[in-house]
Amino acid sequence: MDNLTNINVIKDIFERHGFTFSKALGQNFIINPAICPKIAEMGNAKKGFGIIEIGTGVGVLTNELAKRADKVVAVEIDTRLIPILEETLSEYDNVTVINADVMKTDLKAVIEEHFGGLDVAVCANLPYYITSPIIMYLLESRLPIRSITVMVQKEAGVRLCAKPGSRECGAVTAAVHYYAEPKLLFNVSRGSFMPAPNVDSCVIRLDIRETPPVSVSDEKYFFRLVRGAFSQRRKNLANSLSSSMAIPKSDVINAIRAAGLSENIRPEQLTLQQFADVAKQLSSLITGDKNNEDKHTEA
Numbered sequence: 001m002d003n004l005t006n007i008n009v010i011k012d013i014f015e016r017h018g019f020t021f022s023k024a025l026g027q028n029f030i031i032n033p034a035i036c037p038k039i040a041e042m043g044n045a046k047k048g049f050g051i052i053e054i055g056t057g058v059g060v061l062t063n064e065l066a067k068r069a070d071k072v073v074a075v076e077i078d079t080r081l082i083p084i085l086e087e088t089l090s091e092y093d094n095v096t097v098i099n100a101d102v103m104k105t106d107l108k109a110v111i112e113e114h115f116g117g118l119d120v121a122v123c124a125n126l127p128y129y130i131t132s133p134i135i136m137y138l139l140e141s142r143l144p145i146r147s148i149t150v151m152v153q154k155e156a157g158v159r160l161c162a163k164p165g166s167r168e169c170g171a172v173t174a175a176v177h178y179y180a181e182p183k184l185l186f187n188v189s190r191g192s193f194m195p196a197p198n199v200d201s202c203v204i205r206l207d208i209r210e211t212p213p214v215s216v217s218d219e220k221y222f223f224r225l226v227r228g229a230f231s232q233r234r235k236n237l238a239n240s241l242s243s244s245m246a247i248p249k250s251d252v253i254n255a256i257r258a259a260g261l262s263e264n265i266r267p268e269q270l271t272l273q274q275f276a277d278v279a280k281q282l283s284s285l286i287t288g289d290k291n292n293e294d295k296h297t298e299a
């Protein structure tokens, strides 16, 4: 169904199905007809591609994806939308809707089951209450995908696409740059949605890297350190790491210095490589201390 940005059409569908918006599920549906074709085109929805969509709403983006890609699998948590989607997507035989929470969905299995032989990309207008967890879930699952193109709240988009070492940077920025090359594609005003949220939005694309830009021997420790570094934004790196990772401040300072950095450096000033250097120094310092302790205990 093509006219899903027409308010009268949407109102008619909602009335017939007794549907009302759920704020808790982040339901702000796109009513600006220019947006979804743009997301689909810039998000790799084309021949040879299978697309995973997260959160269909009434299927306004799903329609544009189904027109262009070979196959679309859409994951929607709200059971009330399923009969609506049966109606609005009825002309497509290349769409499968899965009624589930995306955070509990095994997307690797979905890709294997539905997208044999196709390149895969993710496209979505994300529910804003859960933007970062969904993006991190997609990245950390190491899915065999080419890109993630998503609408997010403007401030979140700026943070996700910020350059590590810049003021807007947060823990999620470092993680995104580790797995992908992020790009801010275009801004979207709040009036493009029904109901209108009280924030503006933007569309970003994360092109998945084949190999990370820095070499890290223990990824788990690296990300624990990055999260710890940003957990107390007003503190400098030494204080944040010391309290969040429960390591004596003197050890943290030694590791920061050994990585060639000033002990007063703030987390948002570090590049990805510098985080990797601090992680390496800190873990070898702690392992060294631990080995020494063991030696003393054995002696």
Ligand code: SAM
Pocket (backbone or CB within 6 Å): 025, 026, 027, 028, 029, 030, 054, 055, 056, 057, 058, 059, 060, 061, 075, 076, 077, 078, 100, 101, 102, 103, 124, 125, 126, 127, 128, 130
């Ligand atoms: N794609 C539609 C559009 O652009 O109009 C709807 C976007 S709306 C911002 C977010 C959608 O995600 C809603 O349909 C909501 O029900 C769904 N959603 C919220 N949490 C979800 C979750 N954990 N898993 C899957 N879908 C979810």
